[in-house]
Amino acid sequence: MxxxxxxxxxxxxxxxxxxxxxxxxxxxxxxxxxxxxxxxxxxxxxxxxxxxxxxxxxxxxxxxxxxxxxxxxxxxxxxxxxxxxxxxxxxxxxxxxxxxxxxxxxxxxxxxxxxxxxxxxxxxxxxxxxxxxxxxxxxxxxxxxxxxxxxxxxxxxxxxxxxxxxxxxxxxxxxxxxxxxxxxxxxxxxxxxxxxxxxxxxxxxxxxxxxxxxxxxxxxxxxxxxxxxxxxxxxxxxxxxxxxxxxxxxxxxxxxxxxxxxxxxxxxxxxxxxxxxxxxxxxxTPTARNLVRIFFLTERLKGLGGKDHGIAHVHVIGAGVMGGDIAAWSAYKGFEVTLQDREQRFVDGALGRAQELFAKKVRDEGKRPAVAARLKGDLEGAGAAQADLVIEAIIENPEAKRELYQAVEPRMKPDALLTSNTSSIPLDELREHIARPAQFAGLHYFNPVAMMPLVEIVQHDRLDEATVKRLAAFCKALDKFPVPVAGTPGFLVNRVLFPYMLEAATAYAEGIPGAVIDKTAVKFGMPMGPIELIDTVGLDVAQGVGAELAPFLGLQVPAALSAVEPGKRGKKDGQGLYKWENGKAVKPPAPENYQAPADLEDRLILPLLNEAVACLHDGVVADADLLDAGVIFGTGFAPFRGGPIAHIQATGADALVERLRTLQGRYGDRFAPRPGWDMAVLRQPTQ
The missing domain is CATH 3.90.226.10 (2-enoyl-CoA Hydratase; Chain A, domain 1)
Incomplete structure (x- = not known):
């Protein structure tokens, strides 16, 4: 039967x-x-x-x-x-x-x-x-x-x-x-x-x-x-x-x-x-509930762009670490890419790093030549005329960027998109003299490009929504999570991260050992400590972001981030706040019997939470979920905590404000609660 x-x-x-x-x-x-x-x-x-x-x-x-x-x-x-x-x-x-x-x-x-x-x-x-x-x-x-x-x-x-x-x-x-x-x-x-x-x-x-x-x-x-x-x-x-x-x-x-x-x-x-x-x-457990919520946030980010980006050829201008790695990742993901810089040696260096990426990611050696062939050096910049997307990744200097746009935009196809990988400069400062501002946006990647999953799509008031959707779809094709953000200084991730890194540098300047600072942050749940992070990002990059953000946020930059010695920019030079050997930081141990200050975790984490609240209040992102997603995927903020806003909801906004005021009385007005702590969303459960 x-x-x-x-x-x-x-x-x-x-x-x-x-x-x-x-x-x-x-x-x-x-x-x-x-x-x-x-x-x-x-x-x-x-x-x-x-x-x-x-x-x-x-x-x-x-x-x-x-x-x-x-x-x-x-x-x-x-x-x-x-x-x-x-x-x-x-x-x-x-x-x-x-x-x-x-x-x-x-x-x-x-x-x-x-x-x-x-x-x-x-x-x-x-x-x-x-x-x-x-x-x-x-x-x-x-x-x-x-x-x-x-x-x-x-x-x-x-x-x-x-x-x-x-x-x-x-x-x-x-x-x-x-x-x-x-x-x-x-x-x-x-x-x-x-x-x-x-x-x-x-x-x-x-x-x-x-x-x-x-x-x-x-x-x-x-x-x-x-x-x-x-x-x-x-x-x-x-x-x-x-x-x-x-x-x-x-x-x-x-x-x-x-x-x-x-x-x-x-x-x-x-x-x-x-x-x-x-x-x-x-x-x-809170961990499971937060991680399930993050899963749904990733699904939301994936759904922002759909599939129709209309981009086949990407032209990247600037073959430094960021530009070169953006170009290599785009080629690895199937796009035709041309890479331009002012000197061939910069292009050659980027092409060499690209080969290392392809060797890691493309395990079938027989397929590597086809992947590598999609990435071409382009010293003269001829690829800009054929590209569907141009990504500018030169130095963080508004004048230099504007001069470049004036030179390259007239050569671009009418429907091509022009974007900047600027990490902190407001787009209102960059769009002057741009003929098609509706097709100009920020496309801010994070270092290292191959590992960091977030891309901020930086907006301004003359940007076409169709451009945002095309760029979100492009990010999806790159296996990246797009988060649309307002084009104010620092956007979302750097604006939230900067006060945290600044306070870490201040504590370091006071004599608190870097290893102690880093251990405190990792114990909270950060993927690496802030002193190691500063070295990894580069003291020069941190200095550039600081010059843009410190006046906007009303913060003082310590000497370690305001004057960077040549050859001591951090991991890339082998020397920064730490010495680096074989890609790893050599952290001097803390003195014997050293006790970390009891308020060190609050000093590091509360400035980050404080600025996250201000970003939400200022509308840098559309809602609390996008803020949590952006900060988790852009900084590695403790995923088991669900993001800054979820952490505030779980801990209690009023209690955190009191702790900020305690630090304000002890260390100064940089800890003053920022606008937004009275928002109703901070008192809602995350689930």
Whole structure:
């Protein structure tokens, strides 16, 4: 007998009974372009599996009916709602139950994977007997839940260590990284990799004949999950995680290791129970709630521009660190790029750095020449006439920039866009004599370009909204997050960051050791300390930003940032506030028994929060969510805190104002509360 679905209609699942007795079950979530597990979809899947269990077919193949990919994971909008209602436990239990019913089916089961396979998509695949994946570059498999402050809760953490061995499984879950189909096969996560065209046929063949996993894989899966192995490996995993994430900031990796260590030797139900309890507890933490919110902020930023940018050729003027890296990244992402500077040696240096980027990013050596060919040196600037987008990245000098625009704009195509990578100069100062101001904007990247995900789209009152949308779409094509900002001095990120860096430099000038200042900021959750950051950005760049921002913000610049010695600009010279060796800062240790001032964290962080409030009050960005997104992705501001505004909401605006006033009385008016602390949004919950 084979399960009969005649007369049954499902909203999200399509069933096909083949002539050979194998059922093909296709996920096609109703009303959505992408498959993600809603509770409705899970309930329906449970009904299908129960019917299959009553009258088992010869086998079951699970695939996606959507061309966009396999399954993106759980519906996070629902997840947020379950958190608000306090029903996360029920949702986790339901997913575990349905996938366990799938695992218990008495017939062979195969997941046929093409495109993205994330989170719950990987977990349903793990509940199957076999997995076959297309070798298409779009196929990526992973369990990225740790990036949301939780870990796989529908059986992923219970099954994966047994399948591929604990070290590989835990590395995959602790980092949240994704795998290509071939990498997944090498680990044993996927049994077979085939062309997309024969994916279903290959899945059917696996149902019919099965496959035996290599003995070494099976042995590794058993040995690395024994009690002695867990007691030996778990502390090593904790040590590795602690190098990158503090337990009080990011509890999920530690909870995952602990659940595996204590329950990894139990039967499947014991492992599932331990997984569920830990994930439910994590879901209610501020870290998880903030990281889920940040996920939605990234989706919002991705949606600002759409796809229609109309840009094929990019011309970059200025082959310094920023201009050269912007050009290289644009070429890497598929654009034709010409790079101009006043001397060939600057262009050559940038082209050399570009080759290093391509060597890192393009692993297939055979494809590197084609990528490199998209980037061409252009000493004479002929590319400006063919370009759809011109990016100016010369020195932070308004007169020099205006002279350049007057020379280059007449040569540009009528519909081409002209942009500046200025980091702080108001666009009202730069647009004088520009013939087409509606097509002129700021496109402010952050250093290092290859790593920093944010680009500020700097606006002015004569800018066309269509230009903003084209630039946002261009940023999306570069895999960058665009945030539209007002063209006031410092825009958003530098305006918020400058008081923080300035106070750090002031504390340093007072004699507080740089290593102590940096350690305090990192303990708060910043990705690096502000003294190291000043050296990384460059003392010369900090000086230029300071000259623009200090008068605007009414702040005094300490000598370390107002007079920069030649050859001592920071990391790029090997010497700045710190000495640099092999790309790393050599930080002199603090004197023995040195105690950091009790108010040092407040001195560093409160100026940043203070200016964030002022930016929101002044309308530098449209709303609090965009401000938090911009500061997180532009500065690395502690993601687990949700951004400056979310942190203010969680801590209490009134309490922070009192702390500012205390610092004002102690150190002066630079700590005076800025306008905006009475805004209602600061007293709203973030969730």
């Amino acid at each position: 084979t399960a009969n679905f005649d007369g049954l209609r499902f909203s999200h699942w399509k069933t096909e009974l083949r002539g050979d007795g194998i059922v093909v079950l296709a996920f096609d979530r109703e009303g959505a372009s992408v498959n993600a597990f809603s509770q409705d979809a899970l309930i329906e899947l449970g009904d299908v599996i129960e019917r299959l269990a009553i009258e088992p077919p010869k086998g079951l193949v699970i695939r996606s009916a959507k061309s966009s990919g396999f399954i993106a994971g759980a519906d996070l909008t629902e997840f947020q709602e379950f958190d608000r209602r306090g029903t996360v436990n029920d949702a986790i239990r339901r997913g575990q139950s349905v996938f366990q019913k799938l695992a218990d089916l008495p017939c062979p089961t195969v997941a046929a994977i093409h495109g993205f396979c994330m989170g719950g998509g990987t977990e349903i695949a793990l509940a199957c007997d076999y997995r076959v994946a297309s070798g298409d570059p779009s196929t990526r498999i992973g369990l990225p839940e740790v990036k949301l402050g939780i870990f796989p809760g529908w059986g992923g953490s219970a099954r994966l260590p047994r399948l591929i061995g604990a070290p590989a499984a835990m590395d995959l879950m602790l980092t949240g990284r994704t795998l290509s189909a071939s990498a997944a096969r090498n680990l044993g996560l996927v049994d077979k990799v085939v062309d997309k065209a024969v994916l279903e046929d290959a899945a059917v063949a696996l149902v019919q004949s099965g496959t035996t996993r290599p003995f070494k894989q099976r042995l590794t899966g058993w040995l690395t999950n024994t009690w002695p192995a867990r007691q030996l490996l778990a502390p090593q995993m904790v040590k590795q995680v602690s190098r990158k994430a503090r337990k009080e900031h990011y509890p999920a990796p530690y909870a995952l290791i602990n659940a595996w260590k204590n329950a990894g030797g139990k039967g499947i139900q014991g492992r599932l129970d331990a997984e569920r309890k830990a994930v439910v507890k994590l879901a209610s």
